[in-house]
Amino acid sequence: MKVSLFEQVPYRYLPEGFENQHTSVVTAPYQVVEPARMTESLFSAYAELMHGARAGFDGICVTEHSQSSYDISPNPTLLASAVACAARAEQLDVAITVLGRSLGKTREPLKIAEEYALLDCVSGGRLIAGFPVGLSYDANLNASLPAVETRERYREHRELILKAWSEPRPFPWNGRFEKYGQVNIWPRPVQQPHPPIWIPGTGSPGTLRDILQHDYVFVYLSWDGPKLTGRQVFDRYWELADELGRDRNPYRLAFLQVIAVSETDERAEREYARHLEAHYRSGLGAIPHTAMAVPGYAEPAAIEGMLRSTGPAGMLSRMKTATYAEIVDSQVAIVGSPATVADQIEAFVREFRIGNLLVMLQNGSMPRDLTEKNISLFAEEVLPRLRPVWDAEGWENHWWPRAAAIEGAV
Amino acid sequence: MAGAVRDETVEVCDSRLRLHVKIAGDGPPLLFFHPLSGLAWSPLLDRLAERHTVYAPEHPGTSPGDPQAIREVQTYWELLLSYEELVSKLGLERPVGLGQSFGGMVAADLAASFPQLLSSLVLLSPLGLWLDDAPIPLMEMVSGLPADVPTYLYAHPDSEAARAAQAIPADPAQQAKAIAQATWNVGCTTKFAWPIADHGLGRRLHRVQVPALIVWGREDALVPVGYAKEFGRRIAGSRVEVLDDCGHVVQADQPERSWTAISRFLAG
Numbered sequence: 001m002k003v004s005l006f007e008q009v010p011y012r013y014l015p016e017g018f019e020n021q022h023t024s025v026v027t028a029p030y031q032v033v034e035p036a037r038m039t040e041s042l043f044s045a046y047a048e049l050m051h052g053a054r055a056g057f058d059g060i061c062v063t064e065h066s067q068s069s070y071d072i073s074p075n076p077t078l079l080a081s082a083v084a085c086a087a088r089a090e091q092l093d094v095a096i097t098v099l100g101r102s103l104g105k106t107r108e109p110l111k112i113a114e115e116y117a118l119l120d121c122v123s124g125g126r127l128i129a130g131f132p133v134g135l136s137y138d139a140n141l142n143a144s145l146p147a148v149e150t151r152e153r154y155r156e157h158r159e160l161i162l163k164a165w166s167e168p169r170p171f172p173w174n175g176r177f178e179k180y181g182q183v184n185i186w187p188r189p190v191q192q193p194h195p196p197i198w199i200p201g202t203g204s205p206g207t208l209r210d211i212l213q214h215d216y217v218f219v220y221l222s223w224d225g226p227k228l229t230g231r232q233v234f235d236r237y238w239e240l241a242d243e244l245g246r247d248r249n250p251y252r253l254a255f256l257q258v259i260a261v262s263e264t265d266e267r268a269e270r271e272y273a274r275h276l277e278a279h280y281r282s283g284l285g286a287i288p289h290t291a292m293a294v295p296g297y298a299e300p301a302a303i304e305g306m307l308r309s310t311g312p313a314g315m316l317s318r319m320k321t322a323t324y325a326e327i328v329d330s331q332v333a334i335v336g337s338p339a340t341v342a343d344q345i346e347a348f349v350r351e352f353r354i355g356n357l358l359v360m361l362q363n364g365s366m367p368r369d370l371t372e373k374n375i376s377l378f379a380e381e382v383l384p385r386l387r388p389v390w391d392a393e394g395w396e397n398h399w400w401p402r403a404a405a406i407e408g409a410v
Numbered sequence: 411m412a413g414a415v416r417d418e419t420v421e422v423c424d425s426r427l428r429l430h431v432k433i434a435g436d437g438p439p440l441l442f443f444h445p446l447s448g449l450a451w452s453p454l455l456d457r458l459a460e461r462h463t464v465y466a467p468e469h470p471g472t473s474p475g476d477p478q479a480i481r482e483v484q485t486y487w488e489l490l491l492s493y494e495e496l497v498s499k500l501g502l503e504r505p506v507g508l509g510q511s512f513g514g515m516v517a518a519d520l521a522a523s524f525p526q527l528l529s530s531l532v533l534l535s536p537l538g539l540w541l542d543d544a545p546i547p548l549m550e551m552v553s554g555l556p557a558d559v560p561t562y563l564y565a566h567p568d569s570e571a572a573r574a575a576q577a578i579p580a581d582p583a584q585q586a587k588a589i590a591q592a593t594w595n596v597g598c599t600t601k602f603a604w605p606i607a608d609h610g611l612g613r614r615l616h617r618v619q620v621p622a623l624i625v626w627g628r629e630d631a632l633v634p635v636g637y638a639k640e641f642g643r644r645i646a647g648s649r650v651e652v653l654d655d656c657g658h659v660v661q662a663d664q665p666e667r668s669w670t671a672i673s674r675f676l677a678g
Contacts, residue, residue, distance in 0.1 A: 299594070
C-alpha cells in the first residue's frame with residue numbers, strides 16, 4: 001500500500017459564518033483576507049508537506065483551483081516544485097503527485113507538458129502526473145471556457161501532452177483547439193514514455209472506462225468518505241475492470257480520505273471538531289451547486305441520471321450545515337485515536353481494494369502545529385499498519401514513479 | 411391559431427449536420443431564431459404564422475434525441491454558414507429574419523455576413539454587442555440558480571407567458587427529462603455566447619442593407635436598454651422601439667405593444 005499526504009491550501013482565517021454570506025469560489029470576496037495571514041496560510045501548506053515528506057509518507061499530493069478560498073493553488077506545480085527540490089536536497093524519496101493541472105481548463109496545454117516534465121527531472125523521476133478534466137466552476141466560470149467543449153478540450157490536450165513527451169522529433173499539431181507549428185518541448189520527463197498517469201474523477205462510467213482502457217489509475221476524490229457513495233463507484237470500477245480484461249490490482253485505485261488523529265478519541269474530538277466543521281461549511285459547503293455543473297458540462301443523459309438517481313446521496317448538499325457528528329458518523333472524516341483510525345481505514349481499504357491512499361490531514365482553519373501533530377501521529381502509528389495491507393497478494397505496482405531505476409542508470 | 415406545426419429536417423455542412431426546423435403558417439417566408447433556452451412554440455409564432463410561413467430552426471444539439479449535433483458545429487462561423495445553407499436548401503427566397511436574444515444575434519449576423527440573404531430584419535433585444543459601461547450578466551444568469559432566471563428575463567415574472575415559459579412537468583420522470591433537456595439547450599447555445607456574446611458583430615453591422623426593426627424593453631435586466639441605441643446607430647435606416655414596463659422577453663411582458671410594433675413593421 002502506498003500512502004500519500006494530500007494538501008489543499010485554504011486561507012485559514014475566514015471569518016465565522018463566512019458560508020452564510022459568501023461563496024468560497026469564483027466571487028469569494030478577497031476583502032476578508034489579511035495579507036500577513038495569507039502569507040502564513042500559504043507557507044504553512046509548504047511546511048506541512050515537507051513535514052510529511054520527512055515523516056515518511058510515500059508521496060505528497062497537491063491540486064489546482066483558481067479563484068477559491070478553500071484551495072489557493074492556481075498552479076499546483078509551483079508548490080510541488082518547491083517540495084520536489086527541497087526533498088531532493090534532503091535525499092527524501094517521496095513521490096510528487098500533481099492532481100493536477102486541469103486539462104479541460106487550460107489554454108496552454110504545452111505549458112503543462114513542460115512543467116510536469118521539469119518536475120519529473122528535478123525530482124529525479126518521482127512525478128505522478130494527474131490529468132483531471134477540471135471542475136465546472138474552474139473551467140467554465142474562472143477560465144470562462146464554453147462548458148460544452150470542456151471534455152473535448154481535455155481529450156485533445158491529453159493526447160497532445162503525451163505526444164509532446166515522447167515524440168523524438170519536432171512535430172506540428174493541427175488540433176481543434178490548439179495549433180502549433182513545431183512542438184519540441186524541453187525538458188522531457190525522465191520517466192519515458194511518460195510518468196505514471198492518475199486521473200481524478202467522481203466515478204462516472206465513461207471516465208472509469210477511459211481510465212481502464214488506457215491502463216491509468218483512477219483517483220476517487222469524492223469528499224464523501226468510503227461509506228456514502230464509495231461502494232457503488234468502487235464496485236462499478238472493478239466490474240468494469242473485469243469486463244475490459246484488466247486485473248484487480250489494487251494499485252489501479254487511489255482514494256482520498258480526510259483523517260484526524262490524536263492520542264485518544266475524546267482528545268481528537270476536542271482538538272479537531274471545530275476545524276472540521278468550519279472546513280466543510282466554509283469550503284465545499286459554500287460552493288453553489290450550480291457552479292459545479294454549468295449547463296453543457298454534463299451530457300443530458302448524465303443530468304437525467306443524476307436527477308433520477310435513487311442511490312445513496314453524498315454529503316455535498318448538506319456540507320454547509322455539517323455537524324461534527326454527521327461528519328464522523330458518515331466517515332466523511334475519520335477521527336480518533338491511532339487504533340480507531342487504523343481499524344476504520346484498514347477495513348474499507350481491504351473491502352474496496354484500494355492500493356493508493358491519499359490522506360488529507362489539514363482542514364480549513366486547522367493551525368500548523370496541530371496539523372503537524374496530525375501528520376506525525378499518523379506517520380508513526382497508523383501508516384505502519386497500512387503499508388503491508390497488500391503484501392500477501394503480491395501485486396506489482398506499475399503506477400508508481402520509477403525513480404530508483406532511473407537514478408541507478410545515471 | 412395558424413394550424414398545425416410540422417417538422418422538417420434538412421442536411422447541411424456536407425451532410426454532417428441535420429437541422430431540425432419547425433414550420434407553420436402560410437405566406438411569405440419568415441425565419442425565427444430562438445433564444446438561449448431553445449425553441450418553444452409561442453403565441454408570437456402563432457401570430458406570425460397567420461401571415462407568414464414561419465420556419466423556426468432548432469439550434470444544433472437542442473433537438474430532443476440529437477444532443478451530439480452540437481459537436482458538428484465547431485465555430486460560430488460554421489453556425490452562420492449552416493443557416494445560410496439552410497435558407498437555400500429550404501428554397502426560401504429572401505425570408506424575413508426575426509430573432510430574439512441569442513437568436514437576435516444570429517439573425518443580425520446573417521444579415522451582416524450575407525447582405526443578400528434576408529429581406530428584412532426584426533431584432534428582439536438581441537445579444538451580440540458589448541459595452542464596458544453596460545455589462546451583460548449572461549454568465550451570472552446561466553450559472554446561477556434556476557429560480558433567479560426570471561428576474562433577468564421579465565419585468566413581470568408572474569405573467570401567464572412568463573410562467574408558461576418556466577413551467578416544468580409534474581411527473582418526476584418527465585421532469586428529469588425536461589430539466590436535462592433545458593440545461594443542455596443552454597449548454598449548446600452558450601457555446602457561441604460564452605462568456606461574452608461578442609464575435610465582432612459591431613464591426614459588421616454596417617453591412618446590413620435591409621429594413622430593420624429593433625425592439626427593446628426599458629427594464630431589460632439581461633441586455634440593458636442602452637444596447638437598443640447602439641444597434642440602431644450601427645444599422646443605417648433602422649427603427650428602434652423601446653417599450654416601457656418591459657423586460658428582456660418583450661413578447662411575454664408586453665405582448666400587445668410588441669406585436670403592434672412587429673406587425674406594423676412587417677406590413678411595411
